[in-house]
Amino acid sequence: MLGDCHAHVIMDGKNYKEAVGLHKHGVKESVIYNCFSKYQKAGVTLIRDGGDSLGVSKRAKELAPLYGITYLTPIFAIHKAGHYGGIVGRSFETIEDYRQLVLEAKSQGADFIKIMVSGLIDFTKFGVLTEEGLDGALISQMVQIAHEEGLAVMAHCNGARTMEDAALAGVDSIEHGAYSDERALKAMVEHQVIWTPTVSPIGNLTGGGRFKDEVTEEITAHHLKMIKLFVQMGGCIALGSDAGAWRVPHVEGIASELSYLQGIVDESHLEKTEILLREKFSKR
Numbered sequence: 001m002l003g004d005c006h007a008h009v010i011m012d013g014k015n016y017k018e019a020v021g022l023h024k025h026g027v028k029e030s031v032i033y034n035c036f037s038k039y040q041k042a043g044v045t046l047i048r049d050g051g052d053s054l055g056v057s058k059r060a061k062e063l064a065p066l067y068g069i070t071y072l073t074p075i076f077a078i079h080k081a082g083h084y085g086g087i088v089g090r091s092f093e094t095i096e097d098y099r100q101l102v103l104e105a106k107s108q109g110a111d112f113i114k115i116m117v118s119g120l121i122d123f124t125k126f127g128v129l130t131e132e133g134l135d136g137a138l139i140s141q142m143v144q145i146a147h148e149e150g151l152a153v154m155a156h157c158n159g160a161r162t163m164e165d166a167a168l169a170g171v172d173s174i175e176h177g178a179y180s181d182e183r184a185l186k187a188m189v190e191h192q193v194i195w196t197p198t199v200s201p202i203g204n205l206t207g208g209g210r211f212k213d214e215v216t217e218e219i220t221a222h223h224l225k226m227i228k229l230f231v232q233m234g235g236c237i238a239l240g241s242d243a244g245a246w247r248v249p250h251v252e253g254i255a256s257e258l259s260y261l262q263g264i265v266d267e268s269h270l271e272k273t274e275i276l277l278r279e280k281f282s283k284r
């Protein structure tokens, strides 16, 4: 069975605050056991996590071999102070601070570096993000530093111009990638950036009662159209469901994501990407 190239063991698909709260006084290992057991039963052997600031992902990495799971993690994600990312990681002010965080993640066993370079989708209105992306020059510096340490870079990134900047900066994968355009996709294909479009946390909002269905449907439809175009252009799509996000349960996320990608990419495409990703995102 295909693995999940974008998941969050620390989250439960229901209530983010409650799930995170369980680890407030130290990592609650039973959460990790339950999560991994579920994946093991389903025959899943690859999980690429997004990291967290509470050490859950770090402990999960140590436990994963017991379940026959290759678990790839950045330990924690890195974001610029004052921007989105506090819920999954740690922040930096200066590029020297950033370098220290990269070294720290590496020494804690990170398989790759995760950087947050944009905001989130504002689900109340089509076409809107919660904030502007980081400057292209800064993204380039961040990628270069991680690569110098021998680590691949996963970028949380939405918005066409930030996606283009991230591709030109040499990130190894772009996660989410809402509101892309042809120019951004072209840069991604040219720079061989893997795209994990995580359709499930967008598409599964429809019917959830939290946002207007016509808005979430419009965002999903646009996203799928761009994914199709990317594949036609020769781009590599990774199957990643953002499992743990609201209405995206662990394991079930894989089937959910596959259903969105059906008719756009076949399983052999996704398998090939998974092999590439296992190579690129494992610590060298």
Ligand SMILES: [Zn+2]
Residues within 6 Å of the ligand: 006, 007, 008, 050, 242
């Ligand atoms: Zn995520």
